[in-house]
Amino acid sequence: MKEDPRYKQCNKEALICVSLGLANLIWWFSWGYGLGSKDPSEYTFVMGFPLWFFMSCIVGALLFTVLTVVLVNKYFVDFSLEETVPEEFVVEDNSSDEESDDVG
């Protein structure tokens, strides 16, 4: 069976989003519990927020929004999603030439 050549790019895009999600979780967790586990009387504050919250939630949210925009614009490729594979289909990917015979 010859696999739909578009799937390779699809898998790559999905992988980017999964990695982004895991990185987001790690960022949120490390700042939140790393700095937030002290007694609240020892907190430092940035722009009014406790530092743990500021880094974990405010900076984290902004950072991962920016990362999403950058990664999606850089790595997501536009192509037709219709049933039949478009003839002019070319993945802008250096390894897209070989036939991907699969195991399934």
Add this chain to the structure above:
Amino acid sequence: MAEEVRFDALIPLIIYFIIIYIIGFISMRYVYRATKREGKGFLKEYLMSDRNLNGFVLAMTLVATYLSAGSFIGGPGTAYTYGLAWVFLAMAQMPTGYFTLGVLGKKFAIIARKINAVTITDFLKERYESKLLVVIVSLSVVFFLLAAMTAQVIGAVRLLEGALGISYEVGLIFFAFTILIYTIIGGFRAVALTDTLQGIVMTVGVSAVIFAAISAGGGINNIIQDMYKLDPGMISPYGTDPEFLTIAYVTSFWVLVGFGVVGLPRVATRAMSYKDSKSLKDAIIYGTIITMILLLGMHLLGAFGAVLLPGIESGDLVVPKLTTHLFPNWIAGLILAGPLAAVMSSIDSQLLVGLGAIVNDVYANIINPKLQRTSLITFLSAIIMGAVVFIMAFDPPDLMVWLNLYAAGGLKATFLWPIVLGIYWKRANTKGAYTSIILGVLSFILFDIYWPTPLGMHPIVLTLVLSLAGFVIVSLLTEKPPARVIQKFWGV
């Protein structure tokens, strides 16, 4: 608790409702034209709006759909009690903006076109080739969605009651009727367009209220210090109740409201309804930005409310009370449309998924494959489902957020792995899918009753681990899926 009716706040809301009706009637023309189509044509318009969503509408309808009453009424209400810890917890939902669309991605959209699927069950039917599976899944959809919709209707009507001073019964009739009408007459097109309007209203509303709240409280610094004075736990990630908000429990929300959202049928459905690859790209970007604004805004409001407006009897009312407290009535009415919109946009999508389950999955697939009179059956089913929710909502339980999360967990247990493995793992087979669904739903319910926080986490985590393990083990022990399925899904 019925206070005086505030007409000046009611009028902007009524205008807003009128716009929604207009959208419904515009979409009705498309639906009407589609009733004349043969075979699946009607359902493709009614449940998918002919797969023509652009990026902005897709983002808005997705965000509005998964940020449901849980995040918009229950969420701020709980932040009111526990402080910043609940805002921190809510940020677990941040990845939904990029994760859901990214994971299902273009592959799901391509497959949906290859097999002409208009519901998630359509996808499962083709991938696992089992009628029984279709029935089980459709029934679980209808069952869980009825619970979720009821919870959300109750939440929304409470909101109207608290903010406008109208009685619960009047609010319920007014509210339920509007949703039913535009969803029934306009189908998915009406739902997606009203979601977009609602998404815009929510975003503008939340931004306005949060700025007003910060200035009313004398700046973030003052508010946070006041929260600290109220209870130091209000500004710690462990909240005012460290026994409850443990590290394991809070982190497990990344699965419950974050990554696991991929498995919600109303979310996954949207991942096959967009027009082209550019729509997907735009939707991920818009969706992430809007998610960030709404999550932070809404939950901070709830937490700030603890010092700005202490002593509210039910936390669920913090946003409406704060809004009417901070703004003149007519603006408050306009802003209140925000959270109300959140609820409406979740309910309308759930109603549509439930309808898809009844009409497309059970009726069209099993009872009457020739698809005669599909439109009539669709409208009748919609009216019956609406009536059930409406009647259940007359006798409301108190904290709706848990009820809503319960339903969401059950749906994720049913759909997550059969969808994700169905796309990415060629070896995934029917018996594996059965195991996963049965194990998932059963263990979720049993955990909930006998072991509510397994290993300190929300039961959804262990449920999904078990159902994944079951899926993989059983698939590997049984025969490969037939070559025709692999060819249909992966071939050219």
